[in-house]
Amino acid sequence: MALNRNSNVYTVIYATVLTVLVAVLLTVAAVGLAPQQKANSDNEKKQQILSSISSVLGKDVTLDNAAQIWDELNMDQNLLAVNVEGNQLEGVNVFELVAKQQFSKGEVKADAQLPVFCANVGGTTYYIMCMYGAGLWDAIWGYIAVDAEGQVYGCSFDHAGETAGLGAKIKDDPNFAAAFCGKNVWKDGELASIDVNKPGKANRFVAGGEHVDCITGATKTSDCVSVMMFNSLSGYKNFLLSIKPMALSTECCGEAAAPCCGEGEGYCKGESCENVEPENK
Amino acid sequence: MAEKKPGVFTGPLWTNNPVVVQVLGICSALAVTTQMKPALVMGISLTCVLAFANVIISLLRNTIPNRIRIIVQLVVVAALVIIVNQILKAYAFEVSKQLSVYVGLIITNCILMGRLEAFALGNKPWPALLDGLGNGLGYAIILFVVATFREFFGSGTLFGFDVIARFVNEAGYDGYQNCGFFVMPSAALILLGCIIWYLRAKNPDLQDK
Numbered sequence: 001m002a003l004n005r006n007s008n009v010y011t012v013i014y015a016t017v018l019t020v021l022v023a024v025l026l027t028v029a030a031v032g033l034a035p036q037q038k039a040n041s042d043n044e045k046k047q048q049i050l051s052s053i054s055s056v057l058g059k060d061v062t063l064d065n066a067a068q069i070w071d072e073l074n075m076d077q078n079l080l081a082v083n084v085e086g087n088q089l090e091g092v093n094v095f096e097l098v099a100k101q102q103f104s105k106g107e108v109k110a111d112a113q114l115p116v117f118c119a120n121v122g123g124t125t126y127y128i129m130c131m132y133g134a135g136l137w138d139a140i141w142g143y144i145a146v147d148a149e150g151q152v153y154g155c156s157f158d159h160a161g162e163t164a165g166l167g168a169k170i171k172d173d174p175n176f177a178a179a180f181c182g183k184n185v186w187k188d189g190e191l192a193s194i195d196v197n198k199p200g201k202a203n204r205f206v207a208g209g210e211h212v213d214c215i216t217g218a219t220k221t222s223d224c225v226s227v228m229m230f231n232s233l234s235g236y237k238n239f240l241l242s243i244k245p246m247a248l249s250t251e252c253c254g255e256a257a258a259p260c261c262g263e264g265e266g267y268c269k270g271e272s273c274e275n276v277e278p279e280n281k
Numbered sequence: 282m283a284e285k286k287p288g289v290f291t292g293p294l295w296t297n298n299p300v301v302v303q304v305l306g307i308c309s310a311l312a313v314t315t316q317m318k319p320a321l322v323m324g325i326s327l328t329c330v331l332a333f334a335n336v337i338i339s340l341l342r343n344t345i346p347n348r349i350r351i352i353v354q355l356v357v358v359a360a361l362v363i364i365v366n367q368i369l370k371a372y373a374f375e376v377s378k379q380l381s382v383y384v385g386l387i388i389t390n391c392i393l394m395g396r397l398e399a400f401a402l403g404n405k406p407w408p409a410l411l412d413g414l415g416n417g418l419g420y421a422i423i424l425f426v427v428a429t430f431r432e433f434f435g436s437g438t439l440f441g442f443d444v445i446a447r448f449v450n451e452a453g454y455d456g457y458q459n460c461g462f463f464v465m466p467s468a469a470l471i472l473l474g475c476i477i478w479y480l481r482a483k484n485p486d487l488q489d490k
Contacts, residue, residue, distance in 0.1 A: 036371035
């Protein structure tokens with residue numbers, strides 16, 4: 001008897017067998033290739049982190065040399081996780097922290113575990129922090145490297161779906177990230193971040209803070225980078241304060257309760273600078 | 282589909298090209314042709330998937346229940362594409378990042394469903410394989426041509442190598458700007474239009490009577 005290929009039973013059995021076969025095949029492929037894929041994505045993460053200090057390293061960090069540089073700097077031993085209070089967290093697998101999970105609606109969650117990648121290059125420690133936020137079309141993220149004073153030594157940006165040739169320049173145009181170098185995220189003891197807006201405009205977060213020019217034709221994406229950087233650094237604010245060396249210059253100390261000279265956390269008290277709130281402030 | 286075997290393979294390369302004559306797979310032809318490397322990989326990936334899918338569907342053609350044949354085609358194609366994607370992620374990471382969603386879009390590429398439905402379901406495996414290879418390569422050729430123009434004028438590079446900037450710098454002239462328009466998908470549409478125009482002008486059979 002010829003098989004009736006249009007009967008319901010045949011159709012159901014056919015569909016079931018096919019689905020099971022395909023499912024088994026895909027499972028084998030996914031499980032078998034998983035270690036290699038994980039290695040690739042870890043390597044990419046290392047490349048993005050290290051790209052933010054490529055100016056300090058004096059060379060481009062590519063997917064090929066990222067792992068090597070990572071090991072040379074002994075980065076695995078120099079990872080921290082901090083909370084928004086700036087306290088170091090123990091027992092956290094820092095490298096596996098997912099930036100996306102630490103943010104909610106573009107801002108750092110109150111219970112976030114924020115990764116800090118410390119790179120020791122030439123005797124100076126650079127603190128590389130993660131950034132995450134919304135772009136114009138999809139998520140944008142990146143890393144920013146600062147020293148203890150809050151001076152930026154480089155950034156790296158990436159995006160999920162910004163417009164090619166315009167917004168995508170945050171990643172593709174090295175001049176954009178390079179523009180952040182040498183800027184300071186602090187202004188008179190306040191976290192000013194670095195604003196990205198039109199040439200000549202002031203920093204919109206803190207008056208007098210630093211800014212870099214936005215990308216022509218990608219004002220929206222530039223705005224998003226600006227907001228992302230400010231919000232992300234806000235989460236790290238207490239950590240950044242804790243690494244900041246006290247400005248103890250006494251030269252211009254004289255007027256009591258005036259902010260100390262230099263990047264001041266402290267205030268003048270008597271003849272010296274102390275890290276105390278002025279009484280009559 | 283009364284073509285003889287050689288026609289099955291060579292036809293789609295030019296006179297019956299899937300992109301510019303059958304007008305299938307336009308979506309990805311616009312999306313992945315900003316640079317030559319992803320275009321090439323996309324072309325090769327699609328050729329492999331199409332060839333395999335054609336053979337598999339052709340082998341199964343006498344067993345597939347008529348009522349769920351589209352679903353069966355889709356399952357076979359989806360499985361093949363996911364495997365290609367997983368392999369790219371593991372062994373050609375940079376390329377897979379550039380292709381990102383487009384690899385997934387192979388599943389919905391009209392060339393696949395079009396060829397499976399029109400050819401593989403009614404032909405033996407060998408002609409189906411040739412048809413798959415022919416259509417895949419026909420697609421790859423068009424993608425490659427469009428990508429060459431777009432990368433050259435849009436980014437000034439070929440396969441990532443700086444061509445224009447180097448030439449311009451040697452000539453001692455700085456001020457050259459790449460044509461950003463070529464990066465946009467609309468440029469691909471216009472280039473495709475030009476190719477179709479050329480093809481129709483050369484080939485009287487294709488002209489509307």
